[in-house]
Amino acid sequence: MVSRRVIQNLTSEFRDSFLAKLGVALVVVVVLVAIFAPFVAPHNPTQQNLDASQLPPLGFTQVEQKTTSEMVDGELQTVTVNETVEAKLEHPLGTDGLGRDMLSRVIYGARTSLIVGVLGTLFAAFVGVPVGLIAGYYRGRVDDALMRFADVSLAFPSLVLAIALIGLWGRASVPVPDPFVALGLVSGMPETFVLPGTVVVVVGIVNWVWFARIARGEALSLRDQEYVKAAKALGANDSRVVLRHVFPNAITPIIVLATVQVAAIILLESSLSFLGFSGTTLSWGFDISQGRDYISSGQWWIAGMPGLAIMISVIGINLIGDWLRDALDPGIEGEGGGA
Amino acid sequence: MSQGRFVAKRTLQGVGVVWGVVTIVFLLRFITPGSAINAVAPLDATQETREAIARELGLSKPLYVQYGEYLFDLVQGNMGFSYIRGQEVTSLVFSKVPATVELAVAATVVAIVLSIPLGVVSATRRNQPVDWLATLFSLAGISTPNFWLGIMMILVLAVQLGIFQTSGRAVAGVTVLTSLVGPRSFLDTLVLWLQHITLPAIALGTYFTALITRLTRSGMLDELGKPYVRAARAKGLPETLVRYKRTLIGGAVITEAVFSWPGLGTLVIRSINLRDWPVLQGSLIVIGTSFVLVNIVVDVVYAYLDPRVVNE
Numbered sequence: 001m002v003s004r005r006v007i008q009n010l011t012s013e014f015r016d017s018f019l020a021k022l023g024v025a026l027v028v029v030v031v032l033v034a035i036f037a038p039f040v041a042p043h044n045p046t047q048q049n050l051d052a053s054q055l056p057p058l059g060f061t062q063v064e065q066k067t068t069s070e071m072v073d074g075e076l077q078t079v080t081v082n083e084t085v086e087a088k089l090e091h092p093l094g095t096d097g098l099g100r101d102m103l104s105r106v107i108y109g110a111r112t113s114l115i116v117g118v119l120g121t122l123f124a125a126f127v128g129v130p131v132g133l134i135a136g137y138y139r140g141r142v143d144d145a146l147m148r149f150a151d152v153s154l155a156f157p158s159l160v161l162a163i164a165l166i167g168l169w170g171r172a173s174v175p176v177p178d179p180f181v182a183l184g185l186v187s188g189m190p191e192t193f194v195l196p197g198t199v200v201v202v203v204g205i206v207n208w209v210w211f212a213r214i215a216r217g218e219a220l221s222l223r224d225q226e227y228v229k230a231a232k233a234l235g236a237n238d239s240r241v242v243l244r245h246v247f248p249n250a251i252t253p254i255i256v257l258a259t260v261q262v263a264a265i266i267l268l269e270s271s272l273s274f275l276g277f278s279g280t281t282l283s284w285g286f287d288i289s290q291g292r293d294y295i296s297s298g299q300w301w302i303a304g305m306p307g308l309a310i311m312i313s314v315i316g317i318n319l320i321g322d323w324l325r326d327a328l329d330p331g332i333e334g335e336g337g338g339a
Numbered sequence: 340m341s342q343g344r345f346v347a348k349r350t351l352q353g354v355g356v357v358w359g360v361v362t363i364v365f366l367l368r369f370i371t372p373g374s375a376i377n378a379v380a381p382l383d384a385t386q387e388t389r390e391a392i393a394r395e396l397g398l399s400k401p402l403y404v405q406y407g408e409y410l411f412d413l414v415q416g417n418m419g420f421s422y423i424r425g426q427e428v429t430s431l432v433f434s435k436v437p438a439t440v441e442l443a444v445a446a447t448v449v450a451i452v453l454s455i456p457l458g459v460v461s462a463t464r465r466n467q468p469v470d471w472l473a474t475l476f477s478l479a480g481i482s483t484p485n486f487w488l489g490i491m492m493i494l495v496l497a498v499q500l501g502i503f504q505t506s507g508r509a510v511a512g513v514t515v516l517t518s519l520v521g522p523r524s525f526l527d528t529l530v531l532w533l534q535h536i537t538l539p540a541i542a543l544g545t546y547f548t549a550l551i552t553r554l555t556r557s558g559m560l561d562e563l564g565k566p567y568v569r570a571a572r573a574k575g576l577p578e579t580l581v582r583y584k585r586t587l588i589g590g591a592v593i594t595e596a597v598f599s600w601p602g603l604g605t606l607v608i609r610s611i612n613l614r615d616w617p618v619l620q621g622s623l624i625v626i627g628t629s630f631v632l633v634n635i636v637v638d639v640v641y642a643y644l645d646p647r648v649v650n651e
Contacts, residue, residue: 159593163608285484288487288490307487
């Protein structure tokens with residue numbers, strides 16, 4: 001499994017690298033916020049309040065032009081007044097077009113992004129790693145078939161393939177009860193979390209090939225190692241050799257890849273929900289698409305805040321990815337050299 | 340292996356991949372819920388139209404016959420008919436290709452012009468403020484959704500400052516060139532073109548600027564003498580190129596959606612929303628095939644520049 005040398009590399013690299021610490025800190029915060037969203041969010045993210053709509057974030061004021069027309073002495077008079085909209089303390093990141101609290105929406109959006117990112121990556125790994133290990137271990141026809149199939153599926157960009165599949169299959173969403181609300185620990189928050197099921201499956205389908213390729217590469221180089229040959233000579237059957245000797249030694253690059261994949265899938269999920277191919281209305285990409293309609297009137301925060309949230313989360317994950325890569329294997333992705 | 344044989348081998352592999360692409364796209368017709376006819380007929384089609392379409396597609400014939408006919412039509416450049424739009428798919432899809440190619444090329448130019456100096460400066464002034472800034476920029480660049488970046492640029496540079504247009508493609512890049520000899524004013528055409536293409540090109544190009552900055556930096560550090568980085572680059576560059584090309588086309592789709600850029604990406608999204616599968620299938624084939632073509636060209640150029648690749 002993960003050897004002591006690997007652990008040593010990880011800790012020494014972590015100690016030396018400010019960016020690695022920053023990455024871990026960012027990701028820990030985002031994960032905690034996502035898990036404990038009902039406790040952290042100040043408001044119910046789906047609660048509309050038209051009296052408090054389009055409030056700017058703290059520290060900003062928004063000038064809105066209000067035009068009123070009335071008939072004075074049989075003539076139509078149009079009056080334009082500048083109205084200043086002040087930020088309110090109870091909505092620190094402002095509110096969206098329907099008066100929903102942006103901070104709460106950003107907090108709940110973290111759940112969608114992380115769950116899709118993690119489940120999608122797990123799905124891709126559970127399909128890709130066994131296929132890759134088998135292909136690399138046995139070589140021959142299985143391997144050829146896999147590599148040709150990988151070439152074909154890599155010919156479609158992930159986003160294009162994903163929207164095509166979702167377009168064909170529809171947008172299934174699975175409501176999952178929120179455990180904290182179900183246990184009565186917190187009230188006034190959404191009772192269910194909507195898991196965009198099709199999106200999880202589809203991002204897994206479009207990404208499993210990366211896992212298959214890396215697992216295959218590892219299996220190819222490991223199958224000729226002395227200890228693998230020795231295990232075979234001692235009479236271990238193939239499944240035992242693959243499971244006990246090849247897979248554990250291939251795990252490091254797979255973990256590095258998985259980290260990068262979570263970031264890639266979070267970006268892919270946000271693109272899908274931005275384009276309306278998700279299945280949930282509580283996600284960062286969805287809010288950006290809502291906020292887009294308010295750009296021409298200057299309400300930047302409705303699209304701006306969820307975008308910053310994506311950026312911060314993905315930066316955090318990428319920093320962890322860089323740390324793992326530098327510590328474990330400078331060869332992956334051609335990105336050697338510390339930050 | 341000689342260079343010539345390498346080119347021939349890659350081309351043959353490419354033909355195989357295109358065949359695979361076409362087969363998967365053909366099979367997409369059958370993974371949609373309901374019968375294949377629903378995927379092609381407009382939702383409000385009459386019974387007669389549906390029967391006519393079924394006859395046209397040969398849906399009652401065995402699968403291998405349908406597949407054979409599909410391939411036969413494709414080879415002749417016939418990608419079917421969009422009953423929803425009432426148009427030939429081939430001409431529709433190819434009419435959108437120039438806009439997407441123009442956007443992709445512009446984004447690549449942005450990426451190369453910005454990233455190589457950044458990477459060089461970053462590597463030669465290692466661990467100085469300018470290196471930190473470049474590192475921060477490239478980190479943010481690969482972590483920012485390009486559609487969001489596009490919207491924010493629309494907000495600041497188009498809506499607030501009014502320098503650029505928010506959407507659309509007023510003139511083709513080619514028109515700018517022909518205006519040099521034609522009756523149109525060259526300068527006006529150029530400005531109009533720049534007003535439309537600059538923001539989408541930057542939105543799409545930023546990710547690649549960041550990616551290449553990171554690569555150039557580690558490539559430079561290689562020259563400055565780090566053997567393990569050299570090994571990393573030898574292994575990593577082809578993989579990064581694969582990612583680059585995939586992400587470029589995928590990124591173009593969503594950038595087009597943000598800027599209403601009338602290219603293949605907009606066509607794909609509209610086709611899905613209209614449930615216009617023949618057009619979707621045609622677009623997928625064109626996207627997949629062009630990816631394979633670019634792949635072969637890049638591999639051949641790369642093999643020419645770095646002959647070690649040929650012998651792998």
